Amino acid sequence: xxxxxxxKIILKTKESAILEVNSVGYEVWLAExxxxxxxxxxQDFNFYCQLxxxxxxxxxYGFLTHDQLELFKVIRGITGIGPKAALQISSLGxxxxxxxxxxxxxxxxxIGPKKxxxxxxxxxxxxxxxxxxxx
Numbered sequence: 001x002x003x004x005x006x007x008k009i010i011l012k013t014k015e016s017a018i019l020e021v022n023s024v025g026y027e028v029w030l031a032e033x034x035x036x037x038x039x040x041x042x043q044d045f046n047f048y049c050q051l052x053x054x055x056x057x058x059x060x061y062g063f064l065t066h067d068q069l070e071l072f073k074v075i076r077g078i079t080g081i082g083p084k085a086a087l088q089i090s091s092l093g094x095x096x097x098x099x100x101x102x103x104x105x106x107x108x109x110x111i112g113p114k115k116x117x118x119x120x121x122x123x124x125x126x127x128x129x130x131x132x133x134x135x
Contacts, residue, residue: 001051005028006045007022009040012040015030016035017038029059029087048068049062061083072087075098080118092108098123099120102117102119
């Protein structure tokens with residue numbers, strides 16, 4: 001499992017960055033908000049990673065902090081939420097902040113009202129006084 005990468009940025013696209021680590025280029029897919037913080041070509045950078053495989057192939061998703069990675073895993077565990085949607089949702093803030101955004105009816109790209117309600121329901125069990133600060 002690839003959990004962390006550190007190297008030089010080789011290329012940035014609209015959805016990913018290629019990071020060279022020991023002469024190997026890793027394409028790391030990022031949320032739009034995270035990608036904005038990735039430096040330009042030639043700069044050193046690091047990502048926490050989650051490797052996802054499905055029938056269409058293998059993708060490496062990147063996060064700026066370990067907390068973002070853990071939040072992605074929680075959201076990814078919700079039935080019907082794929083990695084791309086989980087990546088975008090996890091970039092919105094903490095579990096509590098995401099629940100609040102959805103409850104207020106704010107739009108989340110790629111998530112309809114029915115799925116948003118399901119997310120709130122499933123996240124409700126995961127937000128408790130003990131784990132509010134963890135994720």
